[in-house]
Amino acid sequence: MRDSLRLWIVCGLLGASGWVSTAQPGPGLRSALEDYIGSHQREIVGELVDLVSIPNVVSDPENTQRNASYIRGMLRDHGFRAEVLETEINPLVYGELKVPNAKRTLLFYAHYDGHPVDPRRWKQANPFTAVLRDRRLEDGGKDISGFKQLKKFHPDARLYGRSVADNKAAIVALLTAIDALKAAGVALTSNVRVIIDGEQESSSLGLLRALPRYRDQLKADLMLLLDDPVHPSGRPTVIFGARGAVSMELTTYGPKFGVHSGHFGNWVPNPGIRLARLLASMKGDDGRVLINRFYDGVEPLHEEERTMLDAVPDDHANLMKLFGIAAPERPGLTLQQALQLPTFNIRGLSSAYTGPDARTIIPDIATASLDIRLVKETPLAETTEKVLAHIRAQGFEVVESDPSEAMRARSPRIVKVVKGGGSNAYRTSPLLPESRQVVAALERLFGERPVQIRTSGATFPVATVLIQEIGSPAISLPIVNFDNGQHSDSENLRLGHLFTGILSIAAVLTM
């Protein structure tokens, strides 16, 4: 626990149960909050470094428990009623902070578990001992030794370590926002509930299975998800949805074993051309998916939504240069427009060998690994069925495991389809009152509209299920920098983003 924190709690106990508002939302509040953050940087960074020091990979149950207990302690220290909620797998941490005359109840979602680490690949002694660098590693960032004693940090300085960004920063930001508002004498306008997931990196299975049991405890009017990065522009961002995804693998068949392409070429069928022709039937040169009714239900955007997409400051020219591409896959679509549609992505291909290992054979099989991104209007089960129907319509017999001798003898066109995991998309309408309130709160505090992302490209399966189970809308309120290297061996948090993220949360807590 931080010393300043102890002091604050003592002061809190001495004060009345309601906070006195001395700063008003808008520039005045922002300046008061910035003063608080500016004079507490050592404590804020220190609290995150301490939290990161508890290893949090899912295969380490002892430290998983330590994380949960420690976070429960943090919540209590910040005035929450807090408890550890057990699940079939990793525990959750739950906290609740009631305020008088609350307009609503907000539920914040974050997670304490981290992606697995391979310590040998990290450029620091220990992924759980955070290192501060004066800028990005790729830009020649240098270690700042003894950084814990510093009182001020440059906003471009970056903390490196597992979960500094994904997602422990969110926990510290939320608690600091509450500290800062209290110090500024500004009352929270909502009751605050918080649920800290213990296995987001492995599908949140524990949380999802425990949801029916804890549903009432988690009830809220609006969910705020703290697990995304902000827009690359660095501007405060709200995200109203995320695509779903489903993976599948298609395998076509040639001979039972690779046969000599000279002795049998033209006579023994080649699985590669069958796969190529099947895939080619599924997507056109213009990037449009050709599977029947693939886009069914996707409606034209509301004018306000179109304006919102156009306002996202994506630097298309720079992205194209970064990726080395001359044109988007679907010519004429901006990135944001492209993200509103489901995709058909060939993520991998294999058949025998290419390169120096290539042999003059007709291969036995050819395989394509696909991932299909979904939007709210294209649910997983229906989309999977459309793909299967399309394959059958090309004259293939669809099987789920390698064909038997009898089937091989009978059917000249066989495709094995192995369905992988998947999750549905979610989207909260940006036109809802709650959505407008969040956007307005950020606009008031920062003096400009936040970047509004109607649908983010990546999946967020737990969001979809939370919305379904708790029955309230969800909006993502990200904090960390876009280039945080999440899941990699260079995970990092730009401190300027952390400080700004605290402001964003404070704005929402006072809306």
Added chain:
Amino acid sequence: MRDSLRLWIVCGLLGASGWVSTAQPGPGLRSALEDYIGSHQREIVGELVDLVSIPNVVSDPENTQRNASYIRGMLRDHGFRAEVLETEINPLVYGELKVPNAKRTLLFYAHYDGHPVDPRRWKQANPFTAVLRDRRLEDGGKDISGFKQLKKFHPDARLYGRSVADNKAAIVALLTAIDALKAAGVALTSNVRVIIDGEQESSSLGLLRALPRYRDQLKADLMLLLDDPVHPSGRPTVIFGARGAVSMELTTYGPKFGVHSGHFGNWVPNPGIRLARLLASMKGDDGRVLINRFYDGVEPLHEEERTMLDAVPDDHANLMKLFGIAAPERPGLTLQQALQLPTFNIRGLSSAYTGPDARTIIPDIATASLDIRLVKETPLAETTEKVLAHIRAQGFEVVESDPSEAMRARSPRIVKVVKGGGSNAYRTSPLLPESRQVVAALERLFGERPVQIRTSGATFPVATVLIQEIGSPAISLPIVNFDNGQHSDSENLRLGHLFTGILSIAAVLTM
């Protein structure tokens, strides 16, 4: 040298320069030859085992020289004028045997080098110490110890070792055929020249470069190539041609590095679908190649050729069962008909990962490795140009190495084409007098027409160049069994094939 051989040479020296014909072509000759072979099996097998015992991989120059010297000695022992011909790489062995009143000069081609070996993979102590098994290993073949002392061998017995089939058996068969004819008192009707290649398994480069120098020495009216297996039916076989081949690798481009398929799917182009659509444009569901003018020059078969193809006893039903296929790639074509046409084979595909390693990315590249089999009417250079023209006609820019940043920024559709090695097809018309003479000679001896293969599927690059440089037709007169496992760690020779092969050569030597 074999004792019987010594004896034979002594007898030969005592005899006159011309041989006296005591047996006539046809059943009488066959029976005389079979008597000779039947009573010399130990010597024939022994001579092959001794020859195989000299290691013959191309990376072993000392043993390569030993092979050449040893074979020169064998040729001399059998009455040839013989010499080692140096090349830039491995030496050749040349032999010549003149006969009075020769109708023509025949040039036999064989090779003494073998495919590389990995001794650990062999089911015998040493790939160069031949082992005799009572049947195929796959059928439970058991070692016959002390087999060198046997006088008689079952025709189904198989000798296992490197080059027992490919191609040292041919050398022994040729020399034994001459022995057998001499013993039967039947005169050779042709002068015999023989050239034994020292690096057939690595493109015969030494021979091909040395050809201009030795052209006159190798001059002949007809070349007989001893380096193929006979038809799977086991019947005596003549082969009039072989397909050529050219390999190439096509690579399409997505982003410079794999990018998240959620964040950028629909916007960053996918290289896999570009490759699939390109490949699909090249070959139809009916197996017909769609590249413009791909089949140009391929004329309908002469009626006699059609009859010849139909007479090949291919067991289509059995092959389809073996390969587990329900229909040929080009429905309605027999295997022999399919072999008369050029092919387009996708021998390998790769792009990022499939299976458990698959990741949700848009891959950077997708690659197809192709091999295209050629026939005499579709030469290598022209065919390659047609493929390139087709790719360009699909709107792709063709490059030979990975595109520069500038090209990526300019061109949305790029294909890298890396051309591999290749060789032209050859074919001697089955309607030529020389072709008819060979077929008639075999028919006379065996009492039935041999299997006539108009075009064999595999390549035989050296044949094409020999025909071109020496200017005479070439016919392949195979000896060894089809399932000889050439190049593999189970290379084997069925002894019945060796004994019959001696008869085939004898037939041609007396035509």
